[in-house]
Amino acid sequence: MLLKPIYQKVYERAKPFLRTRKNLIHTKISLRYALKLLGHGKGDEEVVIPAILLHDIGWKTIPENLHLTAFGPNPSNPKLARIHEVKGAKIAKAILEELHYPPEKVTEICRIIRGHDSRKKAISPSDRIVKDADKLFRYSKKGMAIDEDRFCVRRKIHINFLEDQIEKWFFLPTARRLAREELTQREKEMNWG
């Protein structure tokens, strides 16, 4: 995927922090959805792209053996999920400042990262895109396979769960449509065996 040089620089700096929890592939796929959503509505590209590239870098600060206690259907240690947001926002700020990114954009990007999982409301149109793109990953072929493996859940049950979340999770009509299209694809793949 061809990104503008500044976004490529952000991604290069994010990469070492994304090498955990399958976050490299998660970030790439979420970026693809974010670009689609940017093409369909409001949202500031200069906020959305760095925010999606950097949103999960905080996981690197949390020991890998604890990741599965932090998220998923029954997290025993949900505080860790909060820590990944706060630490991620801090590291993102340092990366963006080093790249002399416009300060007002840095502020919004870091606010988005600080609440990307815990804050259920969106603070701006760009935040809506980031939140929806992050969730859409879970409907992608790769994302579903990762979750099913992680949480030992069967495809049919997982599809039903994701279907139920569409109205609750997504802010944008385009994201809901994309989620439904993905699920239709996943169902087809299941029938192909």
Ligand SMILES: [Fe+2]
């Ligand atoms: Fe994410």
